[in-house]
Amino acid sequence: EPEVTQTPSHQVTQMGQEVILRCVPISNHLYFYWYRQILGQKVEFLVSFYNNEISEKSEIFDDQFSVERPDGSNFTLKIRSTKLEDSAMYFCASSGREGAFFGQGTRLTVV
Amino acid sequence: AQSVTQLGSHVSVSEGALVLLRCNYSSSVPPYLFWYVQYPNQGLQLLLKYTSAATLVKGINGFEAEFKKSETSFHLTKPSAHMSDAAEYFCAVSDRGGKLIFGQGTELSVKP
Numbered sequence: 001e002p003e004v005t006q007t008p009s010h011q012v013t014q015m016g017q018e019v020i021l022r023c024v025p026i027s028n029h030l031y032f033y034w035y036r037q038i039l040g041q042k043v044e045f046l047v048s049f050y051n052n053e054i055s056e057k058s059e060i061f062d063d064q065f066s067v068e069r070p071d072g073s074n075f076t077l078k079i080r081s082t083k084l085e086d087s088a089m090y091f092c093a094s095s096g097r098e099g100a101f102f103g104q105g106t107r108l109t110v111v
Numbered sequence: 112a113q114s115v116t117q118l119g120s121h122v123s124v125s126e127g128a129l130v131l132l133r134c135n136y137s138s139s140v141p142p143y144l145f146w147y148v149q150y151p152n153q154g155l156q157l158l159l160k161y162t163s164a165a166t167l168v169k170g171i172n173g174f175e176a177e178f179k180k181s182e183t184s185f186h187l188t189k190p191s192a193h194m195s196d197a198a199e200y201f202c203a204v205s206d207r208g209g210k211l212i213f214g215q216g217t218e219l220s221v222k223p
Contacts, residue, residue: 031209033210048210
């Protein structure tokens, strides 16, 4: 069964450092997303990506965040200068006709 | 704007009892509705979805949900709870643009 894969599963970084979270969406999907879930809170939409550009982004997705599809398979989320409050679970998702499918997530811990 | 409200942050049932997790939505356009399950330290798994076909939707693991437009509800049910059903359940709405808006989640506990 096709699945969305995310790496790494857990990343610890120092405040102010840049991190890149990686995702491999399902191959025939065209829409890609990043969501985050702060511990104990609901899943929040960050950004959607279609046709090699951002189609929508939330208020959370400020200038510190960027997304990229550097090749035909990977979809990345970059946080330029991490803050303590960026600590969360980050989920990548891709969608097709059958719905949106999520990866297992990357737990980002900023210390 | 779309929104989802899940009534009850924590639901506890006995094994073999009926599971009912409540979800109400708000949407200015005909919605797509979803239920996802999250097991501890894992990602979100799609349980079922409503996309304007049959109002009673059957999903995996014996779960089903009924779309009721008049009540703006999409409650999740399972006739008989199993210990393995213990998890966090999220209701979500989409405006068909793909972006999902999630509810706060309901933690389901199953007692032996």
